Amino acid sequence: MSGPAPEVKSVWRLIVLALGFFFLYMPIIVLIVYSFNDSQLVTVWSKFSLRWYKELFVGVQQQSEAIRSGVLLSLTIGFFSASFAVVLGTISAFVLTRFDSFRTKTLFSFLTTAPMVLPDVIIGLALMLLFVALENMTGGLYDWLNGMKVEEGTLWSGIHSALTYCASKIAGWPEKGAFTIWLAMVTLTSAYVSVVVRTRLQEMDNSIEEAAMDLGATPLKTFFVITIPSLFPAILSGWLLAFTISMDDVVITQFVSGPGAKTLPIVVFSSVRRGVSPTINALASIIVLVVSVCTFIVWYTMHRKDKKRQREYGMMSVRQKAEREKSDTPKA
C-alpha cells in the first residue's frame, strides 16, 4: 500500500504557510504599491499617481528611453535564444536518455547540465574570453592573408584575393553585442531545457516509441510523430524557462555584451545601482503583472486539462460501467 501525503489539519501548518508566503510576497507588494506613489522619493508616500507609468511609456528621460529600447532588444534575444535552446536541449535530452551509452556519455551529461549550477561570473568570464579569442583568430587570419606577398596574375593570386575578401568579412567576428549575448544565452538556457525535457523523457513510457517502430515507423519518423508530441508540454515549459532566464540575465550579459547592446536587465542594473527610482518600480510592477498573468494562464490550462482528464475518467467509470460490461463481452 502506498499513499500520497494526506492533508494535515493543523494551525501550525497554516502559520508556517502564512509566514513563508508573507516573506516571499511582501517585498513585491511593497514595490508595486510604491510604483503608484507620486513622490520622487520612492519610500515616502505622498499621493496616488500614475505618473511613473506615463514616464515609462512616453517619457523623454534618458532612462525611460534606454528601458524601452532595452525591452525590445531583450525580447528579441530572449525569443531567439529560447527557440534555439529548445532545439539543442531537446536533442541533447533525447541523446542522453534514449541512446545506448556511448563512451563520453557521462562527460556529456555533466557538461550539458553544468551551466545550470555554475556561478554566473565564471560562465560569463569563460564565454567572454572565448569570444575575444575567436575575435583575435579571425582578425589574425585576415592580417596574415593581407600581409602575404603574392605574385600578380597567377591563379593563386585570384584565390588569395578571394580568401582575403572572405577573411575581411569575418575579421573581428564575433563582435561583442547582441549576437554574443545570444550565443551565451543559448549555452546557458539549453542546459535548463535539457533537464526539463529529460525529466519528461524518463517518465515517458518507452514502449510507445517501440510500438511506433514495431508498426513500421523509422526512428526519425518516430521521433517526430510520437516523441515530440508527447514531449510538447515539457518543450513548451522549457521554452518559457529559457525565455525568462535570458530575459533576466545580468552577469553573463555584462561580460559578453559590447557597448551598443544594452539589454533591459543591464539598463535596470546600472540605474538601480545608483539607488531606487520610481520608474524602475513601475517597470517592475508591469513585469510582475505580465509574468503573473502568463504563469497563471499556463498553470490554469494545465490544471484544467488535468482535471478534465480526471473527470472524464471518473465519469467514464460510472457511465460506462454498464456499457463496458456489455462491450467487453464478445458479441458472438
Add this chain to the structure above:
Amino acid sequence: MKLKTSRLRRLHFRGSSCVIGAPYLWTILFFFIPFLIIFKISFADVSDTSQPPYSDLTSYEDNHVNIALNVGNYLDLFRCEDEEDCNVWKIDYDFLNFESVGLNIRDSLKGFFDAISTEFHVTIYIEAFWNSVKIAAVSTLICLLIGYPMAWSIAHSSQAMRSVLLMLVILPSWTSFLIRVYAWIGLLKPNGTINNVLMWFGIIHEPLNMMHTSFAVYIGVVYAYLPFMIMPLYTAISRVDNSLIEAAEDLGAKPFTILTKILLPLTSGGMIAGSMLVFIPAVGEYIIPELLGGPYNILIGQQLWIDFSNNHDWPKAAAIAVAMLLFLLVPIIWYFKQQKNEGVSK
C-alpha cells in the same frame, strides 16, 4: 539486397551521429573550450600594450619555443607582499578564559600562542572568498530551516491547494531576479519601509542601519534562492510513501522520532539537492552584494569583476575563476551524484 541494407544502415548511423553531434559540438565549443581558455589565461601575464590585455604563453624565438607559465596569479591570491594590501585577522583567545571557574587556560598556554603568531595576514582574495563561503553556507542553512517546514506544509495541503501553493512559490522566481533584489532596497533603506513601520509602532526610535551590510546580503540571498530550496524538498517530501509514516506511528514512534528517523533520512536527497542549488550559485553571487552589500565586505564574485573590469587584470580574474571552480567542484559533483541516484531509484 544485402548491400542496400548495409548502406542504409550506414546512412542511418551517420544521421544519428549528426543528431548527437549538434548539442555535443555546441557544448564543447561554448562550454568546454572556454574553460580551457580560462585555465590558459590564468597563467598569463598582464600586459598593457597588447589587446586583449594579457601576454601569450608561448613565444617563438631563435628556433626555440618558450613557454612562460606565470603562477604568480595564483600566488597573489594567497601571498601578501606589502602590508598595505593585506587585511589582518586576529584570533581572539578570550573564549579560552575561564577565570570565573578558577581556570585560566589562556595564561597557561600563553607561551604557546605567542610562539605562533596571533595575527594572520590575508589577501583581499582570501578574505573575499571567506566572506562568500560564509554567506553562502549560512544562507543555505537558513533556506533549509525556512524551506523545509514550508515544503512540508505544502505537501500536506489539500490536493487542490497543493498546485496553487506550488505555483505561488515558483511565481516570484519567474519574475526578474534583479527586481526581487531591488525590492529589498526600498525595504531596507534607512528611510525604507521596514524602518518606517518599526518607528511608527514605536519599537525603535532611530532608523536601523540595515542597507549595505552583511545582514542585507543574507536577506537578499535567502529571499532570492528560497524557491530553489523549496522545490526539490517538496518533491522529496511528497514522494515519501505515507504508509511508512503510518507504519512508524503504528510501531509507537513519536512525531519527533518520525521526523528524525523517517522523514529526514528519506528526504535527504531533496535536502542535498536544494542545498547545492542554493550554495553553489550563492558562492559566486554578484548582483546581491553589489546592490545590497556594503563597500567593505566584498565577495569573490565582485572581486572577479573588479579585477576584470576595473583593473583590467584578466589573468588574475581567470585565476580567481579557476580557484573558485576547483572549490566548487566538490559540491557540484556531489549534486550530480545525487541527481543520478534519484534517477536510478526512480
Add this chain to the structure above:
Amino acid sequence: MLEHKDGQQKKEVKPPLLVIKNLSKSYIPGVLAVDDVNLTVNKGEIFALLGSSGCGKSTLLRMLAGFEKPTSGKIILDGQDLSNVPPYKRPVNMMFQSYALFPHMTVWNNIAFGLKQKHMPKDEIKENVEQMLALVHMEEFADRKPHQLSGGQRQRVALARSLATHPKLLLLDEPMGALDKKLRTKMQLELVDIIEKVGVTCIMVTHDQQEAMTMAERVAIMDCGEFLQVGDPEEIYENPNCRFTAEFIGSVNIFDGVLGENGSDFMYVECPALQNKIYIDAGAAIADGMKLSVAIRPEKITLSKEKPQQECNFEEGIVDNIAYMGDVSIYLIKLQSGQIVRTTLPNVDRFRKNQPTWDDKVFISWEPDSCIVLTI
C-alpha cells in the same frame, strides 16, 4: 521418458513459419539472458512462453520484435533471416503489456498508424481500419482518445492496431497483465477467438500458467534463459519432464525415493517418507537403486476414512489443515513421517457431510497410473 505417447498426433500438421536457431542473448558478458534456444512455431499456431519473471521470456520476445539484438543465433521467419532487420521493417507486430497506445491520437488514428507507415492509399486505410474496429467490436469508440477507454477496450484497440498491418507474426507481451482478474478470463477467450478468426501466428509471453493453458496450443516452460519443456498444455501438466515444470504448473506432491524392483511394465519405488511402496504400472529404462522422485497431483489422490483394499499406493495420516475453496476443499494431510500431502476433495454436498475434519485419522490412496516419475 514414460510410455504415455499414444494419441499425440491428433492435430493436423501445419507448415513451420518461424524457426529460431541457437539463439542467445547476453547483456552482461558471461551472463546469458537467453541461452541457446531452438524453436519452431507452425503457421497459425498460438504459442506461449511461460516462466517466472526474469527467466528471459521477455528478452526472447523483444528479440523477435527487433528491439534487442541477438548475441548469437538466427531468427528465420517464413524463410527470411530477421536477425539484422530493424523493428520497423519486420513483418512482426507486438501488443505491448502497457498497450502503448499513442496518447495523443484517437483510436482510429492509432489503428491507422501502421497502415500509414506502409503508405497505403487513404480509402484502403479507411476500409482496413473499419474492418479492424468491427473485428474487435469497437466501432463506436473510433473517435475516443486512449485515456477515455476502459482497460478491456484499450486492450482491444491495441490488438486491432497490431493486427491492422496483417503481420506474419503477432507477439503478445503479458496480454492480460494490465487487466483485473475478473476481466482476464473473459478477454482470454475473446482474444483467442479474434486471433483464430484472423488466423495469425501468435507468440505470447506470460507468467500466468492458467492464461497460457487456456490460450495457447503449445507452451514452452522457460527458466534461466533455457527451454525446459515444450508441449501442449495437457502434455505439460500430465507429463512434466522435470521437477521444475511439475512444480511450476499446478500444485504437486513430490516424494523422493529410490527405485526398488523394476520390470518391463511396472516398478516399485521406496520412499523414506512413506510407509508403503509406490507401485507404478509403467517401466523405465533406469538402473535399480537410482535416486528419483515421484510426483502426484493433489486431485489424483483419494481421501477416505477407511483403509483402502490395496497393498501399495496408500498412506495413513491425520488431517492437518483444511482450506475451503468453494468448489473444492484442499486437505493437508500429515503423514507419520511428518511430510505434508496436499489433496483436494470436491464439495459435492452442500454442508460437507461426512467429510473428514481436523485431526481425523484418514487414508490417502492413488492409482498406479497417476504417478509421474522424475529423474531431474
